[in-house]
Amino acid sequence: xxxxxxxxxxxxxxxxxxxxxxxxxxxxxxxxxxxxxxxxxxxxxxxxxxxxxxxxxxxxxxxxxxxxxxxxxxxxxxxxxxxxxxxxxxxxxxxxxxxxxxxxxxxxxxxxxxxxxxxxxxxxxxxxxxxxxxxxxxxxxxxxxxxxxxxxxxxxxxxxxxxxxxxxxxxxxxxxxxxxxxxxxxxxxxxxxxxxxxxxxxxxxxxxxxxxxxxxxxxxxxx
Numbered sequence: 001x002x003x004x005x006x007x008x009x010x011x012x013x014x015x016x017x018x019x020x021x022x023x024x025x026x027x028x029x030x031x032x033x034x035x036x037x038x039x040x041x042x043x044x045x046x047x048x049x050x051x052x053x054x055x056x057x058x059x060x061x062x063x064x065x066x067x068x069x070x071x072x073x074x075x076x077x078x079x080x081x082x083x084x085x086x087x088x089x090x091x092x093x094x095x096x097x098x099x100x101x102x103x104x105x106x107x108x109x110x111x112x113x114x115x116x117x118x119x120x121x122x123x124x125x126x127x128x129x130x131x132x133x134x135x136x137x138x139x140x141x142x143x144x145x146x147x148x149x150x151x152x153x154x155x156x157x158x159x160x161x162x163x164x165x166x167x168x169x170x171x172x173x174x175x176x177x178x179x180x181x182x183x184x185x186x187x188x189x190x191x192x193x194x195x196x197x198x199x200x201x202x203x204x205x206x207x208x209x210x211x212x213x214x215x216x217x218x219x220x221x222x223x
Contacts, residue, residue: 002098003047003119005040005160006090009033009105010054010079022206023105024060028219030068032206033061035108035219040101041072043115047101049074050093052086084180088172091165099123100168101160102183106206109218114200115160121197122162129162129184130199131155157182158199167192 009023023033033051040047053061055078064070075093079086087102094100099122103110114130121128134154139146161183163171171187180186184194202218204211 001123002095003045004050004094004098005047005101005103006050006052006087007036007103007105008052008083008086010052010083010086021057024064025212027108027212027215031064032108033105034068034070036103036105036110037072037074039108039110040115043112045116045119050077050090051075052077052079052090054079082176084176084186087183091169091172094165096165098165099162100165101162103160104205107159107203108206109202109204109215109222110160111200111222114203117197118160118162121195122164125195126167127163127187127194128197129194130158130160130203131196132158132199132201155196157184158203163187
């Protein structure tokens, strides 16, 4: 069975309030995106890497690779208007009868054990979506006010979201919908159920400036 990892790096990172997208910001001396690619390349299953990147940043990325002597193998694909379009573009480079992980470029603290477990469970069950439980109390907006909801009823979704190629390719043949928040929601829209697996609280998504400091500390703890 062949394994792929689609690394989606199409975002502009406006919430970070930086001059360049957050996947290019330096984390422990090199761009965030390089940490993410390295995690998959060095994992036990060594999936083939497909990097999806907004076309206007291809030249910047190539320059960063030269500057930081980044030579790990990957295939570069141009991103689309929406994340849905970016993943769909990447799927054109994927062989049939394979297992595909789709991962956020700005989740660089991804462990080998989580990568391997997601791939192996998807190989057996068709899909594997890592989730964690909420550590905080939660409230829901309702009729101009808020009401408390049980933490036990809420799961926090992470990536990599992993699927057999036949399932993911079929799901991405449908038309785009604004209701698509991740790959699992795309698959569910065609009437298929997704299987969950235990995520990792360290597998954070870098969104705000303070997340960079947290990511740096987590990298130190994992080495």
